[in-house]
Amino acid sequence: MDVGWVYTVQESMHAYAANVYTTVVEELIKGKQRKFIVVEQEFFRLWWDKVATDAQKEQVHKLLDEERLEFIIGGQVMHDEAVTELSSQILQLTEGHGFLYETFGKRPQFSWHVDPFGASATTPTVFALAGFNAHLISRIDYDEKEMMQRNKKLQFVWQGSSSLAQQQEIFTHTMDQYSYCVPSFLPFSNRSGFYWNGVAVFPDPPKDGIYPNMSLPVTNDTIRAYAKTMVSNIKERAAWFRSSHVLWPWGCDKQFFNASVQFKNMDPLMDYINQHRDEFGVTVQYATLSEYMQAVHNANLTWDVRKNQDFLPYSSEPFQAWTGFYASRNVLKGMARKANSLLYACESLFTLYLLRYPLGSVDKLWALQQIQQLRWAVSEIQHHDGITGTESPKVRDMYMDHLFRGQWAVKSVMAAIFQETLNTRKDKLDFPLPHSQDTGRTEDGSLQITVYNPLGWNITTAITVSVAYSVVSVYDDAGNNVPSQIQKSASNSTFDLYVLVRLNALSHSSNISAGANDYQYTIFTRIYRVPSGYDGSMLCNRIEQEYTVGPLDLNREAILRMTTDLKTDRTIYTDNNGYQMMKRLYKLHTNNTLARNYYPLVQTAYVEEGGTRLVILSERAHGISSQADGQLEMMLHRRLWNNKEWNLGYNLTLNDTSVVRPLFWLMLGSKSTTSSLHQSGMALEFRPVVMYGPVSGKETYVPSHNPQSNSSAGSIFLPPNLHLLTLCLPGWRYNSNHSEHVQNIVRGECKQSDPDFHRVLLRIMHLYEVGEDPVLSQPVTVNLKRSLTGIWNINTLKRWKWKTAQQQDGDINNDKTWLTVENFTVTIQPKEMRTFFVHFKQ
Numbered sequence: 024m025d026v027g028w029v030y031t032v033q034e035s036m037h038a039y040a041a042n043v044y045t046t047v048v049e050e051l052i053k054g055k056q057r058k059f060i061v062v063e064q065e066f067f068r069l070w071w072d073k074v075a076t077d078a079q080k081e082q083v084h085k086l087l088d089e090e091r092l093e094f095i096i097g098g099q100v101m102h103d104e105a106v107t108e109l110s111s112q113i114l115q116l117t118e119g120h121g122f123l124y125e126t127f128g129k130r131p132q133f134s135w136h137v138d139p140f141g142a143s144a145t146t147p148t149v150f151a152l153a154g155f156n157a158h159l160i161s162r163i164d165y166d167e168k169e170m171m172q173r174n175k176k177l178q179f180v181w182q183g184s185s186s187l188a189q190q191q192e193i194f195t196h197t198m199d200q201y202s203y204c205v206p207s208f209l210p211f212s213n214r215s216g217f218y219w220n221g222v223a224v225f226p227d228p229p230k231d232g233i234y235p236n237m238s239l240p241v242t243n244d245t246i247r248a249y250a251k252t253m254v255s256n257i258k259e260r261a262a263w264f265r266s267s268h269v270l271w272p273w274g275c276d277k278q279f280f281n282a283s284v285q286f287k288n289m290d291p292l293m294d295y296i297n298q299h300r301d302e303f304g305v306t307v308q309y310a311t312l313s314e315y316m317q318a319v320h321n322a323n324l325t326w327d328v329r330k331n332q333d334f335l336p337y338s339s340e341p342f343q344a345w346t347g348f349y350a351s352r353n354v355l356k357g358m359a360r361k362a363n364s365l366l367y368a369c370e371s372l373f374t375l376y377l378l379r380y381p382l383g384s385v386d387k388l389w390a391l392q393q394i395q396q397l398r399w400a401v402s403e404i405q406h407h408d409g410i411t412g413t414e415s416p417k418v419r420d421m422y423m424d425h426l427f428r429g430q431w432a433v434k435s436v437m438a439a440i441f442q443e444t445l446n447t448r449k450d451k452l453d454f455p456l457p458h459s460q461d462t463g464r465t466e467d468g469s470l471q472i473t474v475y476n477p478l479g480w481n482i483t484t485a486i487t488v489s490v491a492y493s494v495v496s497v498y499d500d501a502g503n504n505v506p507s508q509i510q511k512s513a514s515n516s517t518f519d520l521y522v523l524v525r526l527n528a529l530s531h532s533s534n535i536s537a538g539a540n541d542y543q544y545t546i547f548t549r550i551y552r553v554p555s556g557y558d559g560s561m562l563c564n565r566i567e568q569e570y571t572v573g574p575l576d577l578n579r580e581a582i583l584r585m586t587t588d589l590k591t592d593r594t595i596y597t598d599n600n601g602y603q604m605m606k607r608l609y610k611l612h613t614n615n616t617l618a619r620n621y622y623p624l625v626q627t628a629y630v631e632e633g634g635t636r637l638v639i640l641s642e643r644a645h646g647i648s649s650q651a652d653g654q655l656e657m658m659l660h661r662r663l664w665n666n667k668e669w670n671l672g673y674n675l676t677l678n679d680t681s682v683v684r685p686l687f688w689l690m691l692g693s694k695s696t697t698s699s700l701h702q703s704g705m706a707l708e709f710r711p712v713v714m715y716g717p718v719s720g721k722e723t724y725v726p727s728h729n730p731q732s733n734s735s736a737g738s739i740f741l742p743p744n745l746h747l748l749t750l751c752l753p754g755w756r757y758n759s760n761h762s763e764h765v766q767n768i769v770r771g772e773c774k775q776s777d778p779d780f781h782r783v784l785l786r787i788m789h790l791y792e793v794g795e796d797p798v799l800s801q802p803v804t805v806n807l808k809r810s811l812t813g814i815w816n817i818n819t820l821k822r823w824k825w826k827t828a829q830q831q832d833g834d835i836n837n838d839k840t841w842l843t844v845e846n847f848t849v850t851i852q853p854k855e856m857r858t859f860f861v862h863f864k865q
Contacts, residue, residue, distance in 0.1 A: 024277065025138075026065045026100045028408035029673050030225055031421045039223040039280035040066040041074045046282035048082050051091055057286060058091045058309040059279075062135050064119035065099050065403060071126070084768075087127055093311040097123050097131030099402035103411050104136070104143035105335060105623040106349055106356065106644035108708065109602045110748060111363045112149055113786070115402035117753075120153070125757045128765040130154060132822075133312045137161035137203035139407040140345040141337035145600040147183035151191040152856055156823040157316040161198035163334040165341075172199055172263045176327060178319070180827050184603060185331040186793040186854035194316070194326065194825045196270070199263050204275035206256065217253075217273065219288040220281035232281060241288040250296050254303045268318045271307070325826040333599055336619060344618035349646030350580070350658040351412030353683040355419055357643040359404045360708070362426045366397045368477035368712045369433040370751035371529055374783055376440045377752065378863070384443055387780055390436045391754045397429030410644070415674050441473055441714055445533065473533050475712045476526035479747030479787075480740050482706060483525045486713050489517045497522055500533040513571070526711060528740035529750075564696060565640075565703065566689040573682040575662040584656040585639075589632040593620075593649045601626035601704065603792065603854065609649065621648045621658070626704045629697075630655055636697050638690040640704050645685065659685055698799060701790035702743055741787070744799040745851060749786035749858075754778035759860065783861040793853045804850045 024040050026032060044067060051057050061067055071080070086092035098119040102112050123129050134150050134157070136142070142160045150158050158181065171177050177197040182188045205217045219241075221234030228234075239245055253271075261269045279285055293307050300306050338344045373390055376383060404422050408414045414422070470490070476482055489512060497507040497520075506523040526532060572581045593609035604627065612619050624647040629638040632653075639647075639655065646658035663677040670676070688707055690697045741747060756776045758764040791800040851857055 024063060024066050025408050026063055026403060026406045027414050027418045027422065029415050029418065029675070031418055032065065032069070032403075033421075034225060035277075036066065036069055038225045038228055039277055041070050042228065042280040043282070044070045045074065045079070047279055048079055048086065048092075050282045050286045051086050052082055054286065054290065055091075056290075056309055058093070058311050058314075060093045060095045060135065060312055062095050063100050063406075064094075064097060064122060065399075068099075068122055084127065087129060090311065090313075093313060094123055094127075094129055094131045095133055095135040095312050097129075099399070100406035100409070101136060101138055102405040103407040103409070104139040104146050104600070105141050105337075106410055106625060107405050107600055108360065108363065108625055109145060109149075109600045110367065111359070111401060111405050112145070112600065113749070114363070114366075114398065115405045116149070116153060117784075118398055118402045121753055121755050124764075125755050126768075128757075128761070128768050132156045133316055134158045135203075135312060137198060140348065140411065140413075142334035143599045144181075144183040144331050144333040144605070145602045147181040147193045147195060148187060148191050148602070151183075151193045151822070152858075154822060155193060156313075156320075157194040157196065159196045159198070159312070160334070161202045162337050162339070162345075163197065164336070164338050166338070167334070168197065168200065171197060175263060175265050177263060178265065179327045179329045180825050181329045183331055184854050186852070189829070192328070192825075192827075194320070194823070195329070196316075196319075198270075198272075199260055201256075201260070203272050205271075205273055207275070217249075218275065218278060220278065220284040223277040223280055228280070232284075234281065237284075238288075241292050246292060246295050249292050250299070250303070253292065253307075254296060254305055257305055257307075265324055266319045266322045268315060268322075270312075270315050320823055320825070323826065325828060328827045328829055331603065331605075333605060335599075335623065336621060338615065338619055341614040344615050344621070346618050346621035346646055347580075347658070347661060347663075348411045348413050349621065349623045349644060350661055351677055352419060352679060353412075353643065353645075353660050353685065354679075354681045355404075355412055355422060356410055357683070357685070358423060358426050359401070359410045360643050362397060362404070362430050363401050364709050365430055365433060365712065366394070366401055367709050368475060369394060369397070369437050370749070371477050371747075372437055372440055372475060374750055374752045375529060376444070377780060380444070385436070385439045388778065390439070391752070391778055391780075393432035393436045394751075395754070396432045397426075400425040400429035412677070413675070416678075417674075437475075437712065438714065441475075441531070445473060469535060469717070471533055471535055471716050472522070473531055473714045473716075474524050474526060475531035475714075476528065477709050477712065478705060479528050479745070480702065480743065481525070481527050482711070483523065484706065484711065485521050485523055486711055488520045488522065488713060488715065490520045491517055493518055495520055498535045500535070524711065529747075564690055564692065564699070567686070568689060569684055569686045570659060571682060571684050572660045573662075574680040575660060577662055577664055577678070579662055580658055581660040582656050583659055584654065585637070586651075587630070587637055587653045587655075589630055589635060589637065589653040591630045591632060591649065591653050593652060593654075594630070595622070595647065595649045595655065596629050596631070597622045597647055598625050598627040601708070607649075617648075617650065620650070621646045623647075624657065626708060627700060628655070629700070631694070634693050636690075636692065636694055638697050638700050640688040640690070640700065640707050642686050642707050642710075659683065698796050699743070701746075705746055705790075741805065742803050744789060744791050744796075744801075745803055745805065746788045746790050747786075748788040748856060749784055751784050752780060753782070753784050754780070755782070759862075781863045783863070785859045785861055786856060787849075787851055787859075788856045789851045789853050791853055795853075800853050802850050802852045804848060806848050 024035065024043065030038070047059050051059060075083070083092065096116075096119075098116040100115055102115055120131065123131065132155050134155055136146060136159060138161070140162055142163055147158050177199060179195055180192050181195040182192045184191060207216050207218075217238060218236070219238045221237035224234055241249055257269050257271055260271070273289065293309075296303055297306050336344060336346045373394060376385065377387065403425060404410050408418075409422055412419075472486075472488055474486055490509075493509065495507065495509055497505040499505050507521060509518050509520050512519050524532070570583065575581060595607045596604045597607055598604055607622050609620055610616075624639070624641055624645045627638065627640055628647050629636050630649065630653065631637070637655070639657070648656055650656060660679075660683050661677060662679045665676045686707075688703060690700060690703065756779055758767060787805075789803065794800055849857065
């Protein structure tokens with residue numbers, strides 16, 4: 024069930040989604056042989072919180088205990104794999120898993136990633152780290168799927184990360200050419216084959232329960248023909264797989280909203296086939312995905328290994344390359360990333376506030392509720408018809424509205440924290456609006472700018488604030504002069520003030536500024552001059568460019584092309600979700616070569632020759648390609664009109680008249696000079712948060728030219744090759760002891776407790792691959808005792824082992840169930856992501 028696409032979440036809940044859970048639960052209770060899997064959590068959580076009765080909730084608990092209802096993936100959504108960023112993927116997965124574990128004590132262990140438009144090599148790594156035993160995909164290039172299907176290679180062990188390799192490998196099942204639906208062209212209906220409940224009706228479901236395109240029912244007259252058709256399709260599929268078990272998915276998008284009709288027809292058909300097993304040569308049964316994967320695992324076959332290759336780009340047919348969506352709805356893509364960046368900053372600020380000010384005046388429960396609102400919105404937009412830009416205009420508006428509301432919610436939390444800790448007037452503190460919105464004048468012409476660095480490193484960077492004055496002096500909170508420059512804004516009568524700030528990790532500082540009295544394409548290039556005495560190493564090695572594009576003419580795509588004299592043979596390197604770099608060799612195809620050589624640029628791309636490299640860092644997703652030697656081109660914006668017949672009823676046209684303003688950092692130099700590309704990518708992704716307001720108090724600021732006044736001596740920060748991926752306070756109520764938590768669920772005690780404000784979730788990621796840099800690729804040992812205290816418990820689930828040609832007898836992972844780090848020292852290997860719970864004494 025798509026969380027979006029054509030209809031809004033509210034419309035889908037009303038028309039069919041709520042009925043799926045209501046009727047499926049009712050039907051599962053009626054028959055012990057019946058089973059069902061649930062994938063995305065947003066619809067289920069809405070049903071659980073707003074629709075389900077107490078009796079239905081008890082039935083769900085019973086079905087889960089009987090393993091006849093199973094949660095698959097367990098994230099809020101089935102996220103896109105091409106244009107999503109790693110931390111957002113982890114967030115939406117964590118959001119869903121936290122709900123499931125807290126509510127039911129269940130941990131999803133299998134994926135059902137059948138609908139994203141291409142498969143990233145990051146996803147199997149993330150799912151392996153989440154404790155999954157097997158991974159299931161579907162949408163891959165039609166040529167590659169045909170080859171894999173012909174050679175029985177649709178199942179394999181995927182080592183998504185070259186650095187983690189066997190440590191985080193996962194068994195992967197690729198759906199065959201019929202994909203994840205019962206084939207719609209099978210007989211007995213004008214279009215819907217085995218979909219007896221028909222097609223969902225919007226805006227209101229029919230009162231009599233009669234839906235369009237309902238298949239002919241299973242009767243004495245039709246049952247044999249149905250059985251022969253089903254068995255024939257099962258045998259056709261069986262020839263494409265190595266095991267004797269065939270996964271035959273029953274259902275499709277927006278199905279089982281009238282589950283009584285489905286089960287009423289499925290039950291006798293399956294019984295008939297089993298009663299004639301000698302004739303048909305097969306038996307069939309309802310099964311959860313875990314049962315199927317368990318059967319394949321028990322076969323004890325030896326599987327091929329797929330190294331760190333992805334399945335991008337995705338082409339469904341010879342002239343249908345799904346690569347344009349890398350740039351579709353660029354405003355939405357930018358909003359999604361900015362919202363995630365703001366959430367990242369607020370999470371750490373709130374966590375640190377509770378640690379440093381345990382008796383502070385900010386309402387903890389209120390603050391957590393505001394943060395959870397943005398967690399939900401950022402999770403939701405990761406859907407494969409969300410951030411992709413493939414949704415209808417009204418669904419886009421829904422996503423944007425949820426993101427706007429969530430951002431204002433967390434801004435109110437950050438404002439409350441700063442107002443208390445900085446003693447600022449509560450009616451004045453605010454955030455500057457983007458793109459030359461005037462921050463306003465104050466009575467005495469002065470403005471206090473507060474800047475928060477959410478990263479785990481000390482940084483020197485430039486921030487931008489729009490002001491009403493053409494001449495401005497800037498001082499830090501100690502009265503020292505701060506380097507700045509000002510220029511006329513491109514779009515209105517205000518001025519853009521650029522301030523050089525130096526910030527310690529996870530800290531904020533204040534600066535005071537005192538002031539005296541239809542286009543289509545615009546490019547701004549900024550090269551910052553860093554005065555002596557300031558650490559501007561990363562700043563000096565980059566050029567910042569901002570492009571203003573639009574509104575475009577109809578059926579136009581805006582392309583930025585860069586040409587160099589590097590000999591690259593049209594080879595480029597692009598990132599998978601900001602996690603790892605992939606080498607993209609230019610490939611010639613019989614059909615559609617240009618489009619099929621486009622790749623997603625999520626955060627980083629580069630071309631190189633010998634020891635020289637041109638790097639592009641981006642703060643939102645785009646499409647990128649190299650169509651000529653030494654050349655890079657990026658698709659920045661597009662406006663298209665799709666009048667294909669199938670689309671006329673859905674309004675999925677991309678008539679995007681917006682103006683977009685993507686921002687890039689360019690780095691050119693030797694590999695050693697550009698070795699900071701990972702840190703720079705994170706610095707662009709998670710830029711400092713800026714707030715402004717009137718100056719607190721009546722202090723007089725005396726200019727000074729001492730650049731060392733804001734010393735970082737004594738600050739606590741991570742090494743440059745480690746990234747603080749997560750620092751948040753989830754608020755989960757569950758007991759860390761699994762058996763005790765399950766007992767609490769049975770007793771109903773989990774519902775009565777308040778959020779846990781003493782448990783912090785911490786993730787640290789190694790940014791570099793093995794062998795990528797002689798120094799930065801080394802394992803890193805950090806002493807966590809300096810920054811946080813407590814007992815660290817790491818729950819490393821013991822996952823299934825799969826035989827491969829590399830590891831025949833393979834116990835490749837000897838993780839202990841629990842690991843206690845008593846001396847607060849931990850070693851992070853290249854590309855590892857380590858997750859910790861920190862428990863603070865109350």
